[in-house]
Amino acid sequence: MKIAIYPGTFDPITYGHVDVIERAREIFDKVIVMVARNSSKAPLFSTEERVKMIKDVVKKFKNVEVDSSEGLLVNYAKKKKATAIVRGLRAVSDFEYEFQMALTNRKLAKEITTVFLMPHEKYTYLNSSIVREIARMGGDVSGFVPVSVKQTLRKKFK
Numbered sequence: 001m002k003i004a005i006y007p008g009t010f011d012p013i014t015y016g017h018v019d020v021i022e023r024a025r026e027i028f029d030k031v032i033v034m035v036a037r038n039s040s041k042a043p044l045f046s047t048e049e050r051v052k053m054i055k056d057v058v059k060k061f062k063n064v065e066v067d068s069s070e071g072l073l074v075n076y077a078k079k080k081k082a083t084a085i086v087r088g089l090r091a092v093s094d095f096e097y098e099f100q101m102a103l104t105n106r107k108l109a110k111e112i113t114t115v116f117l118m119p120h121e122k123y124t125y126l127n128s129s130i131v132r133e134i135a136r137m138g139g140d141v142s143g144f145v146p147v148s149v150k151q152t153l154r155k156k157f158k
């Protein structure tokens with residue numbers, strides 16, 4: 001069984017992330033979306049809130065699970081018997097950071113391969129910070145996040 005981990009902060013999950021999950025689940029038998037607890041970012045949503053939002057969005061996909069973890073990603077991947085880490089590459093600007101992470105992770109665990117998937121070009125500009133900012137200012141985020149996420153954002157900024 002080919003298992004892949006899709007790690008990230010997901011603060012919150014956007015259509016760009018969902019696009020990557022949909023592509024990954026076609027390639028791997030199981031995809032585990034892993035919310036990083038110890039991200040250096042100060043997330044708007046708690047880990048539990050982020051996990052819940054993702055679960056709501058991916059419940060229609062049978063081979064996708066959602067989890068959270070702290071510590072090194074490669075240790076988590078080994079524990080889950082995963083052979084791949086999935087990352088989305090949106091633009092050249094993502095490359096340097098992703099290249100560094102992929103090579104570092106390969107140095108730490110050579111049996112785990114990082115696989116880059118390109119989300120649809122209509123999501124190239126998208127990230128979670130933009131979504132948070134629009135929602136904070138009362139803008140419409142319908143084109144960027146699933147309905148359940150939009151509702152959670154609305155509650156947060158009430």
Ligand code: COA
Nearest residue numbers: 007008009010016017036072073088101104126127128129
């Ligand atoms: N569509 C839309 N947005 C996307 C996206 C996509 N397909 N892919 C990434 N993004 C956005 C995210 O929304 C996020 O936006 P933000 O910065 O505005 O919030 C940004 O791109 C990058 O976020 P993300 O993909 O979540 O990565 P990250 O940099 O927050 O997470 C981890 C990095 C969690 C994977 C990394 O820190 C990690 O592995 N941590 C575990 C500890 C460890 O092992 N460290 C050593 C690593 S070498």
